[in-house]
Amino acid sequence: xxxxxxxxxxxxxxxxxxxxxxxxxxxxxxxxxxxxxxxxxxxxxxxxxxxxxxxxxxxxxxxxxxxxxxxxxxxxxxxxxxxxxxxxxxxxxxxxxxxxxxxxxxxxxxxxxxxxxxxxxxxxxxxxxxxxxxxxxxxxxxxxxxxxxxxxxxxxxxxxxxxxxxxxxxxxxxxxxxxxxxxxxxxxxxxxxxxxxxxxxxxxxxxxxxxxxxxxxxxxxxxxxxxxxxxxxxxxxxxxxxxxxxxxxxxxxxxxxxxxxxxxxxxxxxxxxxxxxxxxxxxxxxxxxxxxxxxxxxxxxxxxxxxxxxxxxxxxxxxxxxxxxxxxxxxxxxxxxxxxxxxxxxxxxxxxxxxxxxxxxxxxxxxxxxxxxxxxxxxxxxxxxxxxxxxxxxxxxxxxxxxxxxxxxxxxxxxxxxxxxxxxxxxxxxxxxxxxxxxxxxxxxxxxxxxxxxxxxxxxxxxxxxxxxxxxxxxxxxxxxxxxxxxxxxxxxxxxxxxxxxxxxxxxxxxxxxxxxxxxxxxxxxxxxxxxxxxxxxxxxxxxxxxxxxxxxxxxxxxxxxxxxxxxxxxxxxxxxxxxxxxxxx
Numbered sequence: 001x002x003x004x005x006x007x008x009x010x011x012x013x014x015x016x017x018x019x020x021x022x023x024x025x026x027x028x029x030x031x032x033x034x035x036x037x038x039x040x041x042x043x044x045x046x047x048x049x050x051x052x053x054x055x056x057x058x059x060x061x062x063x064x065x066x067x068x069x070x071x072x073x074x075x076x077x078x079x080x081x082x083x084x085x086x087x088x089x090x091x092x093x094x095x096x097x098x099x100x101x102x103x104x105x106x107x108x109x110x111x112x113x114x115x116x117x118x119x120x121x122x123x124x125x126x127x128x129x130x131x132x133x134x135x136x137x138x139x140x141x142x143x144x145x146x147x148x149x150x151x152x153x154x155x156x157x158x159x160x161x162x163x164x165x166x167x168x169x170x171x172x173x174x175x176x177x178x179x180x181x182x183x184x185x186x187x188x189x190x191x192x193x194x195x196x197x198x199x200x201x202x203x204x205x206x207x208x209x210x211x212x213x214x215x216x217x218x219x220x221x222x223x224x225x226x227x228x229x230x231x232x233x234x235x236x237x238x239x240x241x242x243x244x245x246x247x248x249x250x251x252x253x254x255x256x257x258x259x260x261x262x263x264x265x266x267x268x269x270x271x272x273x274x275x276x277x278x279x280x281x282x283x284x285x286x287x288x289x290x291x292x293x294x295x296x297x298x299x300x301x302x303x304x305x306x307x308x309x310x311x312x313x314x315x316x317x318x319x320x321x322x323x324x325x326x327x328x329x330x331x332x333x334x335x336x337x338x339x340x341x342x343x344x345x346x347x348x349x350x351x352x353x354x355x356x357x358x359x360x361x362x363x364x365x366x367x368x369x370x371x372x373x374x375x376x377x378x379x380x381x382x383x384x385x386x387x388x389x390x391x392x393x394x395x396x397x398x399x400x401x402x403x404x405x406x407x408x409x410x411x412x413x414x415x416x417x418x419x420x421x422x423x424x425x426x427x428x429x430x431x432x433x434x435x436x437x438x439x440x441x442x443x444x445x446x447x448x449x450x451x452x453x454x455x456x457x458x459x460x461x462x463x464x465x466x467x468x469x470x471x472x473x474x475x476x477x478x479x480x481x482x483x484x485x486x487x488x489x490x491x492x493x494x495x496x497x498x499x500x501x502x503x504x505x506x507x508x509x510x511x512x513x514x515x516x517x518x519x520x521x522x523x524x525x526x527x528x529x530x531x532x533x534x535x536x537x538x539x540x541x542x543x544x545x546x547x548x549x550x551x552x553x554x555x556x557x558x559x560x561x562x563x564x565x566x567x568x569x570x571x572x573x574x575x576x577x578x579x580x581x582x583x584x585x586x
Contacts (some may be wrong), residue, residue, distance in 0.1 A: 001042045001363055002082055004069060005142075005356030007035020007089045007348050008052065009064040012123055019104060020257065027258055027278075028077040029207045029446075030162070030569050033090070033112070037349035037467045038068035039376075040076055044149075044366040049376040049430040051349050053554040054369035056302030057561075060209060065119040065352070067361035069380055080126055084133065087359040088118055089143075090138035092166050104253055113166075136513045139165030139354040140319070141180065145344040145356030147316035148175040148360065152370030155412060156341075157312040159303060162319035162348075163193035163208065172240070175316070180363060183306060183354045190244045190277050192234065192298045193321050198259055199291050202266050203284050204274035214288045215326050216281065216464040219511035221289030229270060230294035231264070240305030242298055280463070292326060299327045304336050313338040318354070322346035322491075323432065325515050329493035344374050344489035345431035351382060353430075353463035373435050373488045373523040380559050385576045389558035398581045404529055407578045414573055415443050415497025420453060422548050424562040425526055429555070433490045434547035436469060436527030438562075440571060442506065442544040444468055449506035449544060456570030459551040467515040468507040471531045471541035475518045478504065478542065486505060489522075490545075506544050517545060 012033035012572055018022075039049035048071065055067030071123045073080060075117045092099070092113035111117055119131055125468035143160040156178040162169065169191030188194065200214050201207040221426050235243040249261035265506075267273060271283055303315060322328065323346050332340050343350060357366060380388075389398050401407045413423055421440075426437045436441075438459065443447050450466055468478075476483040480495040487494070493513045501508045508514055521528045535541035548562065549555045551567060556562045559576050564576040566581065574581040 001043055001084050001360055002078065003085045003087055003356040003360050004083055005039045005041065005073060005087045005089065005352040005354065005359075006037070006065050006069070007350075007352040007355070008036025009090065010036070010064045011117060011485045012062050015108060015112050016192060019107075023083075023258070027343060028207050029209060030258055031063040031208075033348075034208060035348040036062050036065040036068070037069045037352040037357050038065040038072050039430075040072035040351040041353070041360050042076060042366060044357070047226055048072040048377060049345075049353060050373070050378065051172050051426065051430070051554070054377065054428065054557040058324070059552060059554050066125040069126070075378070080129055083129075086122065086129070086134045087355035088134070088136050089139055089355040090166065091138045093136065094095045095166055099166075102253060107468055125169055130274050133454070135157070137358050138433070139351060140168055140171040142354035142356065142358060143173075143349040143439070144171065144180050145358035146345070146350045147318040147341065147366055148173070148180055149357040149366045150353075150371035151314070151341045151342060152173075152368055153316070153341075154368070155312065156314035156316050157303075157310055158307055158316045158318070159306070160319040161193065161299070161302070161317070161321035164188035164191055164223040167191055170242075170302065170515060171184075172302065174310055174312065178361060179581060183310070184240060184284045188249050190242055191247065192242060192295060193246070193319070194236070194247060194259070196291060196295055198217050198495065199266070199270075199287065202263065202270070202273045203287060203374075204276050204278065204280070209224055211320075213461060213464060214322070215291065215292060215324055216287055216461075216509075218292035218326070219509055219513070220291070220463055221282070221285030223286070223289040223293040225286040227292035227293065230290050234294055236297070236300060236301045240309070241300055242301070252439055264552055277395050280345050280461070288520060288568060289293040289495055292529060295321070295324060296327045299331060299335065301334070308338055314341070315339075316341045316343065318343045318346045318350060319415055325491055325493045326513075328491060332492055333483040340493050341370070342489065344371065344433065344491055346491075347432060349431065366524055367560070374430040375427040375435070375437055375524065379427045380577075382577065385559045388563060389576075389579065389581070391510060391560065392567070393582055394564050396563065397584050398579050398583050401578045401580055404526060404578065405533075407575060407580070408530040408533035410580055411441070411530060411575055412537045416537040418443055418446055419572045420456060420570070421575060422562065422566055422571045423530070424548065424556065424559065424574070426574050428557055434545065434555055435488070435490060436519060436524050436530075436545065438548040438557075440546050440548050443538065444504045444542055446536070447505040453544075453546065457550055458546065465509040466507055466544045466546050467517060468504070469517045469519055469527070469543050469545035470530065471535070472518040472520045474535070474541045475516065476558060478540065479514065479516055481516070485518065486520065487518045488547040489517050493518070504542075
């Protein structure tokens with residue numbers, strides 16, 4: 001059975017821009033349906049997946065993912081006529097009547113949320129595809145399926161936590177015997193994800209985009225300063241749910257669309273909003289710290305309650321809130337569960353996978369295996385790389401090294417010498433993290449490396465830390481984890497061993513933590529070979545690993561994009577598979 005899952009709502013942003021002209025550009029991100037993606041599942045197994053942004057170069061785009069679909073088909077060597085179903089990770093049909101209460105909501109439903117809107121895009125981009133083979137899957141159900149069917153477990157608790165699905169923000173399921181049973185739902189008017197995003201916007205960052213910056217800012221602050229505010233704003237209920245009354249202050253259509261009343265309340269009762277061009281100070285750090293603490297309190301409350309209610313000792317997480325690495329780390333360390341699994345493509349790009357898996361599960365038993373490092377995107381062969389190199393002839397020099405081992409030895413020497421390299425190899429990552437195939441790499445031992453990379457290429461806020469990638473064999477030497485701990489997705493915070501923090505200044509955050517990625521020979525043999533080579537030159541099988549892109553752009557996909565980014569930044573050396581690339585000497 002061949003099923004393509006898709007995510008995104010193409011008309012969402014355009015509808016908001018047309019209906020509410022003149023908003024601050026960041027307010028247009030208060031919308032559904034970003035991060036469009038496609039995933040091809042063949043007989044229950046994922047064979048290809050990618051975000052549309054990696055092809056269109058429009059970051060966080062919600063456009064119909066036709067380029068990602070074409071890639072998936074090409075990767076599998078099949079045509080669209082061989083696809084049994086297309087499954088979309090939204091289903092607004094049960095809520096149609098709710099949207100017919102006023103003229104604006106009616107148009108929103110018709111142009112953005114309806115089946116007709118989806119089918120219009122299918123007809124345009126996939127002409128002739130049978131409309132009776134296009135299905136919609138509830139957003140949280142798709143999130144839950146993406147976690148449950150890739151957990152490798154027969155049964156577990158599943159918690160989906162995001163800003164909102166169709167009308168819900170948090171849903172808890174029990175997974176057993178291949179089926180998902182819903183236990184509890186919390187509506188969008190009590191969404192910890194929306195509150196977190198609204199305060200992200202309040203602190204001068206982008207809604208539905210920059211929440212990870214708040215997570216990075218929080219360790220600089222003192223949560224005690226605003227703890228009482230968040231304890232009153234977010235109520236923990238005895239039934240495992242939560243209540244956030246300030247999200248219910250919005251009554252008019254205008255207020256609901258942009259949370260105007262809630263935002264005004266924050267101005268009056270929290271702190272004045274920070275303009276983007278104003279610097280971040282200690283009061284912003286303290287708000288971020290208290291907000292992060294509040295989020296962690298909610299996550300622990302929900303997970304603990306339903307863990308005790310069901311008696312389940314394994315938990316799987318999905319939804320945008322599950323990308324909060326600090327909260328994940330706290331749950332890992334809590335020992336509330338014997339095992340914790342966070343689906344690495346936990347945001348809305350992951351519902352493409354979940355929708356495809358759920359529809360497949362209705363027709364056959366899913367072979368449930370733990371999701372590997374999500375390397376399911378495009379790869380480029382030697383001829384494609386050589387063609388790209390030729391296009392930049394005169395601007396670059398290159399040579400082909402003899403083998404993977406020779407390439408890794410060359411790269412390791414440069415890293416040990418304090419150079420910053422770009423590494424483009426194998427299949428592109430599916431999801432938000434660069435996990436060693438589209439990465440910028442450097443030596444974590446050097447105190448100036450974070451500032452150097454920010455100046456060279458990333459252009460990002462100085463308070464944000466970089467992450468380490470370490471071989472799974474050595475991770476316990478440097479971090480507070482048990483030997484053999486597998487953290488392949490860069491999705492959880494751990495502590496750097498206190499006596500070693502001074503040796504790893506470029507990846508150790510102000511509170512002694514790090515967003516660790518462990519790398520095994522099984523999950524990513526090429527990157528593991530590189531880490532071993534780095535170990536031979538530095539004494540530690542570890543690198544600083546950050547995504548191969550500049551601020552505001554998606555992670556690079558093609559060799560051409562890799563070369564353009566290399567030339568447009570201060571990255572010192574580029575490796576495209578076994579090609580070693582430098583700038584031409586003027």
